[in-house]
Amino acid sequence: MLGGFDSFGKTLMAIGAAILIIGALLHFGGKFVSLGRLPGDIHVQKENFSFHFPIVSSIIISIVLTILLNLFFRR
Numbered sequence: 001m002l003g004g005f006d007s008f009g010k011t012l013m014a015i016g017a018a019i020l021i022i023g024a025l026l027h028f029g030g031k032f033v034s035l036g037r038l039p040g041d042i043h044v045q046k047e048n049f050s051f052h053f054p055i056v057s058s059i060i061i062s063i064v065l066t067i068l069l070n071l072f073f074r075r
Contacts, residue, residue, distance in 0.1 A: 014072040021068065 040056035 018068060018072065 038054070038056045038060070042051070042053040042055060044051045
C-alpha cells in the first residue's frame with residue numbers, strides 16, 4: 001500500500017518539474033526565441049483576411065516535449 005504512494009509522489013514531482021520548466025521557457029524564452037515567428041511558419045495576410053500557421057514552432061515544441069517526457073517517464 002505504501003509503495004503506491006511512493007510512485008504517485010514521484011509522478012507529482014515529475015509533473016511539477018515539467019510545469020516549472022515550461023513556465024520558465026514561456027517567461028524567459030520570449031526574449032531569446034520568439035515561437036510563432038520562426039522561419040518556416042506560414043503567415044498570409046490579405047485585405048480582410050489573416051492566416052497564421054506556426055508549423056516550425058509546433059515541430060520544435062513537439063520535439064522538446066518528446067525529449068522531456070522520455071527523460072521523466074523512462075522505465
